[in-house]
Amino acid sequence: MTAPIEAIEVSLGERSYPIWITTGLTDSAEPSHFAKHFQTAVGDCTHVVLIHDAAVANTIARSIEQQLAQADIRITSITIASGETSKSVSQLESIWNTMLESGTDRRSVVVAVGGGVVGDLAGFAAASFTRGLRFVQVPTTLLSMVDSSVGGKTGINLPGGKNMVGSFWQPQMVWIDTQSLSTLPDRDFISGMAEVIKYGVIEDADFFTWLQTNASRMIEKDPETLRYAIGKSCESKARVVAEDERETSGRRAILNYGHTFAHAIEATAGYGVCLHGEAVSIGMQMAAHLAIAMELCDPSLLEEQTAVLSAAKLPLVWKDADPERMLPVMSHDKKVSHGKLRFVLPDRIGHVAMVGDVPTDKVIAAIHSAHL
Ligand SMILES: NC(=O)c1ccc[n+]([C@@H]2O[C@H](COP(=O)([O-])OP(=O)(O)OC[C@H]3O[C@@H](n4cnc5c(N)ncnc54)[C@H](O)[C@@H]3O)[C@@H](O)[C@H]2O)c1
Ligand SMILES: O=C(O)C(=O)C[C@@H](O)[C@H](O)[C@H](O)COP(=O)(O)O
Numbered sequence: 001m002t003a004p005i006e007a008i009e010v011s012l013g014e015r016s017y018p019i020w021i022t023t024g025l026t027d028s029a030e031p032s033h034f035a036k037h038f039q040t041a042v043g044d045c046t047h048v049v050l051i052h053d054a055a056v057a058n059t060i061a062r063s064i065e066q067q068l069a070q071a072d073i074r075i076t077s078i079t080i081a082s083g084e085t086s087k088s089v090s091q092l093e094s095i096w097n098t099m100l101e102s103g104t105d106r107r108s109v110v111v112a113v114g115g116g117v118v119g120d121l122a123g124f125a126a127a128s129f130t131r132g133l134r135f136v137q138v139p140t141t142l143l144s145m146v147d148s149s150v151g152g153k154t155g156i157n158l159p160g161g162k163n164m165v166g167s168f169w170q171p172q173m174v175w176i177d178t179q180s181l182s183t184l185p186d187r188d189f190i191s192g193m194a195e196v197i198k199y200g201v202i203e204d205a206d207f208f209t210w211l212q213t214n215a216s217r218m219i220e221k222d223p224e225t226l227r228y229a230i231g232k233s234c235e236s237k238a239r240v241v242a243e244d245e246r247e248t249s250g251r252r253a254i255l256n257y258g259h260t261f262a263h264a265i266e267a268t269a270g271y272g273v274c275l276h277g278e279a280v281s282i283g284m285q286m287a288a289h290l291a292i293a294m295e296l297c298d299p300s301l302l303e304e305q306t307a308v309l310s311a312a313k314l315p316l317v318w319k320d321a322d323p324e325r326m327l328p329v330m331s332h333d334k335k336v337s338h339g340k341l342r343f344v345l346p347d348r349i350g351h352v353a354m355v356g357d358v359p360t361d362k363v364i365a366a367i368h369s370a371h372l
């Protein structure tokens with residue numbers, strides 16, 4: 001039997017915070033759980049800007065609003081239209097204006113309720129309004145529970161590049177209630193599986209072995225299996241972020257495995273056409289092909305990765321993969337150093353390295369390898 005609530009610490013000195021993992025406690029008979037943990041994490045608070053995805057407006061966002069109101073906290077509620085196109089300059093400007101009109105001040109707290117889109121957008125609104133407000137993440141998709149709510153990367157997209165404007169801004173607490181996954185569409189759930197599998201390939205070979213048996217059980221949403229995988233993923237992310245909060249030493253860049261290709265797929269397809277996790281799955285395949293071409297790893301790594309991604313029903317190829325369109329977008333990748341692309345490539349399951357000086361013809365071949 002899983003404990004009703006578990007905590008994982010993100011250890012960042014004075015910016016440390018807890019990730020709480022529960023199943024059903026947000027809506028439980030004793031409805032003060034969220035409010036109690038919220039008040040412990042943020043301290044004094046009389047005003048919350050509750051930024052939530054339209055898809056959860058009548059479920060978890062409403063429960064949280066009611067609990068905060070019962071604790072005598074004034075709420076300014078902002079609903080965000082579902083989908084990647086909301087991570088935009090115009091949506092951010094609209095949030096800033098609502099914050100201004102509603103009397104948001106430096107003691108206000110932003111609470112983000114939704115998937116990675118709302119978390120990244122609301123996090124950047126919190127980081128930028130009056131130069132920084134406290135904020136809390138309440139992730140409601142698998143992807144946001146295992147990845148985007150943890151670690152403090154916030155931001156928005158530009159048409160020519162993913163996450164091009166943003167900041168590192170850590171939350172005060174992450175509140176995961178796995179019960180909210182019951183309403184998540186299958187396609188979005190499966191998209192999140194790519195980031196779960198990523199942890200196995202980049203830094204946790206034992207977790208990868210576990211996924212070889214359990215990935216298919218996860219997509220059946222078996223509750224115990226899900227809780228275990230969410231916990232392992234959060235531990236993995238917290239470990240890496242604690243070692244390199246702002247991606248300065250290079251350690252944190254391992255979390256970008258597959259993303260140089262993935263972000264170019266998302267931008268060239270048009271945001272929202274290929275979901276982030278779908279693009280990460282295809283990008284991991286391209287990266288594994290590239291690692292083999294660079295003689296960094298054995299071809300069996302690609303076979304094992306393909307098997308687990310397939311068990312999770314993730315896509316492995318992209319019908320419109322076009323190097324001519326993708327390479328210019330890839331040149332804006334945040335790992336580019338002195339004008340040169342660098343890739344996170346695996347040398348064995350559970351270990352990756354940052355590799356520069358990759359010949360362009362090999363990159364083009366890797367893109368073609370995952371072209372339908
Ligand atoms: N900051 C980071 O470290 C980080 C990490 C990984 C990904 N990301 C970003 O996260 C975004 C992707 O996040 P995502 O996969 O959560 O997508 P998302 O936020 O677009 O959510 C996916 C879909 O699920 C809906 N939804 C959300 N919660 C729901 C629920 N409980 N029930 C029913 N529907 C629900 C949303 O309306 C949306 O249509 C991308 O922009 C990506 O770049 C950021
Ligand atoms: O937290 C990180 O660091 C990551 O790289 C996690 C990624 O899954 C995530 O998609 C992130 O937003 C990508 O960051 P970017 O710096 O390449 O925009």
Ligand SMILES: [Zn+2]
Pocket residue numbers: 147195259276280
């Ligand atoms: Zn990602």
